[in-house]
Amino acid sequence: MNAPHRALPDAEPSFQSHPTKGSILKIPCRCGALIVDSTDQLSHKAHLMPDQSRFVALDAIDEQVIDPIADGKLSKDDAYMRARSIFQASTRTMWQCRSCGRLFINAQDGSLHCFAPEDANTDKDILALDMSQ
Secondary structure, rough: OOOOOOEOHHOOOOOOOOOOOOOOEEEEEEOOEEEOOOOOOOOEEEOOOOOHHHHHHHHHHHHHHHHHOOHHHHHHHHHHHHHHHHHHHOOOOEEEOOOOOEEEEOOOOOOEEEEEEOOOOOOOOOOOOOOOO
């Protein structure tokens, strides 16, 4: 079975993809489009959680959030922040070019890697929430 995307090592932008707070991230795509990340709730942005992190994150939420709340040792506001912190530490950010469908994924070291669709019919909204459900 063929993989739906192939890595393009020479397509990696030469910058780190960690914007400072309040800044706007702009990723230039090889197709000429510009991927802009300036706010939350973007349909072309997602948070990737590696399978190896899934149960680590769930266990951390159990141990660092749910158990302390059940024991009366953690406030509701602190629980919210701790759960968000666990989630953020477990994920990497990814973006999709709406023009060509390329995916840009942050590596663990913060570098940005690009994966290109094999054909032009690739869904350009693969990261968007499916509103039909």
